[in-house]
Amino acid sequence: MFFSARLPRKILFGRGRLESLPDALKELELGGKAILVTGRRFARKSGYLDKLCSLMKSAGVDVIIYDKVEPNPSIETVEMGGKIAREQGVNFVVGFGGGSAMDAAKGIAVLATHDGKLEDYFYPAEVKPPVLPIVAIATTCGTGSEVTKYAVFSKGIRKNVIASEQIVPVLSVLDAEVLRYLSKDITAHTAMDAFSHALESYYHVNSCEFSEIFVRDSIKMILEHFKNAVDGDIDSREKLLYASMLAGLAISLSGTIVVHGLGYYLTQKFGIPHGLANLLFIKQFIEYAAEKIPERTMSLGKLLELDASTPEGVSKILINKLNELSRYAGLPINLREAGIPESELSTIVDQGLSYKRNLDSCIRPPTAHELEEIVKKAF
Numbered sequence: 001m002f003f004s005a006r007l008p009r010k011i012l013f014g015r016g017r018l019e020s021l022p023d024a025l026k027e028l029e030l031g032g033k034a035i036l037v038t039g040r041r042f043a044r045k046s047g048y049l050d051k052l053c054s055l056m057k058s059a060g061v062d063v064i065i066y067d068k069v070e071p072n073p074s075i076e077t078v079e080m081g082g083k084i085a086r087e088q089g090v091n092f093v094v095g096f097g098g099g100s101a102m103d104a105a106k107g108i109a110v111l112a113t114h115d116g117k118l119e120d121y122f123y124p125a126e127v128k129p130p131v132l133p134i135v136a137i138a139t140t141c142g143t144g145s146e147v148t149k150y151a152v153f154s155k156g157i158r159k160n161v162i163a164s165e166q167i168v169p170v171l172s173v174l175d176a177e178v179l180r181y182l183s184k185d186i187t188a189h190t191a192m193d194a195f196s197h198a199l200e201s202y203y204h205v206n207s208c209e210f211s212e213i214f215v216r217d218s219i220k221m222i223l224e225h226f227k228n229a230v231d232g233d234i235d236s237r238e239k240l241l242y243a244s245m246l247a248g249l250a251i252s253l254s255g256t257i258v259v260h261g262l263g264y265y266l267t268q269k270f271g272i273p274h275g276l277a278n279l280l281f282i283k284q285f286i287e288y289a290a291e292k293i294p295e296r297t298m299s300l301g302k303l304l305e306l307d308a309s310t311p312e313g314v315s316k317i318l319i320n321k322l323n324e325l326s327r328y329a330g331l332p333i334n335l336r337e338a339g340i341p342e343s344e345l346s347t348i349v350d351q352g353l354s355y356k357r358n359l360d361s362c363i364r365p366p367t368a369h370e371l372e373e374i375v376k377k378a379f
Contacts, residue, residue: 003208005253006165008136008147008172013245015238018051018137018175022059028171030133032091033062035112037081037105039069039097042139046181052096052137064088066108069097072154072267072274073104075118082111082118085132092133095169098190099143099152099274102136106151106167109134118153119160123357127164136169139178141229141240142190142275144197144248146172150255157351159264168252174245176238184230186273188329191229191240193275195222195322196259196282197247202300203289204254204361211253216303218246223321230329257362259285261355262375265348272338279326280335283319284374290315293364335379342379349375 010028012020025031034056036049043049044067053063066081085093085108093112095105107118109132114121121127136146145151146169151162179187198218201211221243228236263277272280290297294311301314308314323333332338335345349372352359359365366374 003206003210003253005210006149006168007249007252008168009170011147011172011174011245013174013242015176015234018055018173018177021052021055021173024171024173025056025059025061025135028133030092030135030171031060033064033088034092034094034135035064035066035081035085035088035090035108036094036096037069037108038065038067038095038101040067042181043067043096048096048178052094056094064090069101069104071100072159073100073107074154078104078107078118078153079111081108085109085112090132092135094135094137096137096139098138098140099145102138102143102145102169103151103153105134105136106145107153107162109167110162119155121162121164122153122160123163127162127166129166131166134167134169135171135173137173137175138241138244140182140186140190141179141237141244142193144194144244144251146174147245147248148252150251154268157265157268159268161357172245174241176234176241179237179241180234182237184232184329187237187240188226188230188331189273189275190244191222191226191275192279192331194240194244194247195219196275196278197251197256198222198243199282199286200256200259201247201250201254203293203296203363204251204257205363206254206361207363208253211250212303214246214250214253218243218250219304221246223325226325227328255361256358258352258355258359258366258371258374261358262348262352262371264355265351266338266340269344270340276331276338279322279331280338281374281378283322284377286315286318287377288366288370288374292366292370296363340379345375345379
């Protein structure tokens with residue numbers, strides 16, 4: 001067994017932990033000037049923007065607000081934030097939001113200390129230190145970006161990633177009180193994103209016994225608490241927030257595979273939320289894995305303590321459960337229900353094949369024909 005990982009220096013988890021932000025900043029010697037990176041509406045509308053500014057100011061930090069981040073953040077938005085961070089001489093970056101805000105904060109942290117464009121640091125480029133310290137405060141229960149070495153950015157119909165241990169946040173804050181504001185749809189979509197992270201991590205070539213611990217607990221927790229979380233139960237939403245963090249730790253040790261590569265196009269072309277886009281392919285990947293990676297699938301069944309004696313049995317249990325949860329939350333079961341035209345299927349396959357990093361990282365990468373079958377079945 002071999003693995004290498006950088007984890008956050010400090011994780012604050014629990015309801016009300018946001019109030020501990022000033023003490024954590026002082027403990028980590030984060031002071032001076034910060035740029036607060038967030039979305040265009042939620043932070044201000046909910047009152048959290050003022051709250052965060054007040055908390056940081058109480059720790060002696062001057063705050064610059066950058067609330068321009070859109071869903072699936074563009075290169076232009078991140079580069080503008082980086083320009084502001086450089087010109088203002090900020091000392092650290094705070095990302096408050098879902099994956100988009102936290103990923104944008106990571107990109108800004110890189111550009112604040114490095115020359116060139118954001119594209120210069122896309123995988124497989126190496127990000128060298130120094131990078132500004134990053135504080136990540138999650139407001140959804142799916143991305144896991146608060147603990148990962150990844151940041152994803154949009155350019156046209158392409159998703160592009162920075163992958164570097166340099167952008168792992170030094171401080172992660174997960175306070176489930178923030179999740180009270182989540183809609184049922186966003187709760188469901190982001191939970192499915194976390195499920196996808198956990199499952200894809202398990203079939204990644206870099207999966208290890210350490211990452212499998214996070215996979216096991218994450219998947220079990222999502223399947224158990226999804227329904228109540230969608231209904232608004234805060235205890236269950238806190239469980240999903242924890243599961244999302246675990247899944248983030250899992251992919252930071254390994255990574256995502258073909259499901260993400262297929263889902264990216266749906267998000268970029270049709271605006272399908274990222275977690276839902278993953279869900280629309282993950283059941284077909286589970287079927288594929290049962291046939292083509294049977295020993296690994298049986299091991300997953302044992303890890304999750306499923307009552308199944310064959311890979312097909314493991315696959316059936318997981319798929320039935322995902323269908324049950326999807327119907328409960330009113331999510332589409334297939335591409336057709338999601339409004340994707342059949343004429344797009346060949347493009348989806350081509351786009352999936354083009355994400356070589358995701359495709360080749362699978363323990364047994366699908367061939368072009370096998371990927372085509374996965375997409376057809378998803379329709």
